[in-house]
Amino acid sequence: MKFDEILKKVGDAKLIAVSKNVSENEVLELYKQGQMDFGENRVQELKRKKEILSELNLNWHFIGRLQTNKINHLISLRPTLWQSCESLEMARAVDKRLDFKLDCLLQINSAHEDTKQGVDPDKAIEEFLRIKDECKNLNLVGVMSIGAHEDDAKIVQKSFELTREIYEKLQNHGAKICSMGMSSDFELAIKCGSNMVRLGTILYK
Numbered sequence: 001m002k003f004d005e006i007l008k009k010v011g012d013a014k015l016i017a018v019s020k021n022v023s024e025n026e027v028l029e030l031y032k033q034g035q036m037d038f039g040e041n042r043v044q045e046l047k048r049k050k051e052i053l054s055e056l057n058l059n060w061h062f063i064g065r066l067q068t069n070k071i072n073h074l075i076s077l078r079p080t081l082w083q084s085c086e087s088l089e090m091a092r093a094v095d096k097r098l099d100f101k102l103d104c105l106l107q108i109n110s111a112h113e114d115t116k117q118g119v120d121p122d123k124a125i126e127e128f129l130r131i132k133d134e135c136k137n138l139n140l141v142g143v144m145s146i147g148a149h150e151d152d153a154k155i156v157q158k159s160f161e162l163t164r165e166i167y168e169k170l171q172n173h174g175a176k177i178c179s180m181g182m183s184s185d186f187e188l189a190i191k192c193g194s195n196m197v198r199l200g201t202i203l204y205k
Contacts, residue, residue: 006203011190012198013194013196017039017199018040018182018199019199037058040063040064041062043074059081060077060080062079065084066085078102080103083105091134101137105198106142106146107141107144108145108166109121111147111150112146118144121177126142128140143178145179147181164194167193168193177195181194182203
């Protein structure tokens with residue numbers, strides 16, 4: 001599928017081009033077509049690409065699991081958005097090392113899958129509010145989730161709808177971003193209310 005066709009499908013949602021499995025050359029190609037926001041799930045790779053493409057002034061999002069020993073490295077890169085704050089504990093660990101305001105999303109495990117990180121949906125609102133209250137250097141601007149790893153679209157849809165419900169309850173507390181949807185399920189995610197999608201493989205075919 002061509003990039004402009006994907007953009008039409010994405011519509012008003014913000015597209016984050018996930019560049020974790022491609023080189024800086026593919027990033028450059030998308031940049032030439034107007035793409036400014038890119039996502040990486042490894043701190044080292046984010047650093048490498050950001051340095052190589054520093055003249056382009058791209059917006060880099062960190063979307064992966066943050067290991068404790070990589071916190072300082074991530075902070076030094078000053079990402080546009082840390083999408084994968086998975087717990088109050090991790091929020092506290094990052095917050096105490098920050099000397100600037102870092103925009104972030106709370107990751108919710110709305111699929112209830114052991115293989116996925118994120119807070120329990122039943123505790124998401126409480127965790128969001130506690131992070132906002134305790135972590136003054138983190139600017140919580142919304143939520144993120146990964147759709148259920150299922151062939152049954154109804155189960156995937158249910159996980160998206162759960163995230164959206166939580167997001168709507170948090171809008172009065174500063175939530176503006178509901179990041180959900182990847183290459184295989186972004187159209188469904190948008191129907192369920194996503195306003196930010198993270199697309200990888202579909203962009204580079």
